[in-house]
Amino acid sequence: MKGTLYLIPTTLGKTPENNAIPEYTLSILRGLESLVVENIQTSVKFLQWVGDTIPEYKIDFYQLNKNTPDTEIFSFMKPLKAGKDVGLLSEAGAPAVADPGSKLVKMAHQNGIKVVPLVGPSSILLALMATGFNGQAFSFHGYLPIDSNKRKQMLIQLEGESRRHDRTQLFMEAPHRNNELFKAILETCTPQTWLSVATDITLETEEIATKTVSEWKSVEKPDLHKRPTIFSIYAK
Template identity: 50%
Template sequence: MHKTALKLFMIPTVLADDTQDQVLSPGVISAIESLDIFFVENVRTARRFISSLRLGKVIDELTFIELNKDTPEAETYDALKRLTRDAGVISEAGCPGIADPGAVAVNLAHQLGIQVVPLVGPSSILLALMASGLSGQSFAFHGYLPIDKVQRKKMIQTLERESRQRQQTQLFMETPFRNNQLLDTLLETCQPDTMLSIAADITAATEFLKTMPVRNWKSNKPDLHKRPVIFSIG
């Protein structure tokens, strides 16, 4: 089979438990129905996700190929090269290829002439931006901020400056158990009139989305401990 006839589907998953019936597009469901080979960030989560869709697929007959940050690129390359059927990429949460190792598989797929097909599903970054009211004409996502406290403050100041100079919304995140500390650092570092948007538990029943000037957040701090959050300033 000629490689150019093969497709690699980028398959979004859920951001919050039990939301699959609300947030997945029909394209995602039909791709999962038609495939039996998946590159996945975590095999256990991927199995559970596919089971949750109740498509009648026999999970034990599916092939899962691990693709996480420790997977050697050569291993993914070989697996793609050996493909004789279409395959999918599924990450831990949200859209594969965004803030996860899925982009490696896509990069290699382009090199091998495999057609990449992105499917519509939830992205916490995009949903946070849509709900922020901050500029969606120009925006940047930076992933995790530096862990070192001094470097972190410097980075926040840089992002605040760029958001003003470029009128560009700056989005970033933190490991959920350190969200409250990041919020404290933001509130003590940013100018009082800088707009800060907090998007927590996106798509869940506990979803919290709010944008206010930094000065207003100081006396209204939400508890963000262990909740997935996207922060934006603009």
Template identity: 50%
Template sequence: NAKSTRAFLKRVDATHPLAAPLQAQQITELPRQVHKKGDHDPAGGFDARPLLAAAVAGHDVGLVSEAGMPAVADPGASVVRAAHALGLPVVPLVGPVSLMLALAASGLNGQHFAFVGYLPQEASARAQRLRELEALVQKTGQTQLFIETPYRNGALLQGALAALKPTTRLAVCCGVTLPQQAVFSGTVAEWKQGAPRLPLDLPAVFLVGR
């Protein structure tokens, strides 16, 4: 989003002056379909190379996301892939990654884990997928991370509590890095016995492990 990016760059400029005035910075938004469908699959048909014309001409180009790390559970992979295709150097910068912060806060296996994206929205299909992930956890010990659109977080949590076994561990990390951040990690039985009220209207990361 151009407006929030300008606001971010203004805050950066206050402590680390930009190489060029903010008014001279050119900001281009990724197309809306990239946000809706993702852009990590080359077969998706989105060619990001035209967005990097300034980089090809010798200028620095930065990839910014609204929250978290670009191209990790967020759009941007097509831009990075295009940079490689054009022979441009790619330099990742340190920043908040909600998946890793949630994993660190969960107490679950951080040595062996997988991010599986979004689960099915339909209740029975979602329950089946949750049981598949639970079986994988029990077989391999691999922590499973997934996310949902905030307005469906409540339904996902209730679906997980209904589908998973009482001894399976479930962690939910809401609003990571925000003042309202809240994390609860425990067995499904412990969740049912009285988990705290979480701000599920915020972006959240769900983790299943043992």
């Protein structure tokens, strides 16, 4: 009998784990001896934080990041095929969403492995919930181009698609470039376009606000530097 691949969300930052992750999810995690993670060191800290009952030295860690070749990812299937349950963790939030773990999930399906997503925080979904925008038609675009001209063209494209298709557009940036992206949105999008900024979701420093571009220009801007943020635009 084959094992089960559990998709286990992690916290989005330094917050009490029981504020964001249900006890059932944690109970599954605490019983696993094989984990696929993006970074072993930070995952060990997370396990210590949630009170994992299995000693670190008894856990088999498999590291999966954007540079891991498919052949190596396929080798992570070995314990699953041998009947052992395996957990997939991301660095923050839901695994396999804007996360390299999706490759392992696909391979699991292709090999008849049961995949079980567990409940926990997803910054993308939580941000969408808090926008007040269309929650039935939406798209997440990950990271926008770093080049300023390409980023401007992408913002114009996303704004146009939002207007034509009544669609909420969500995207993000590396935290140290948040303020730069925020400024670019205000400079590029039309005054009537709505912009929601969701920062430090689930943390004590959480800030979420939705305003038109015109309104954002007239108020004091939050400092988003090195603070995980989801940006959402909605054009009518």
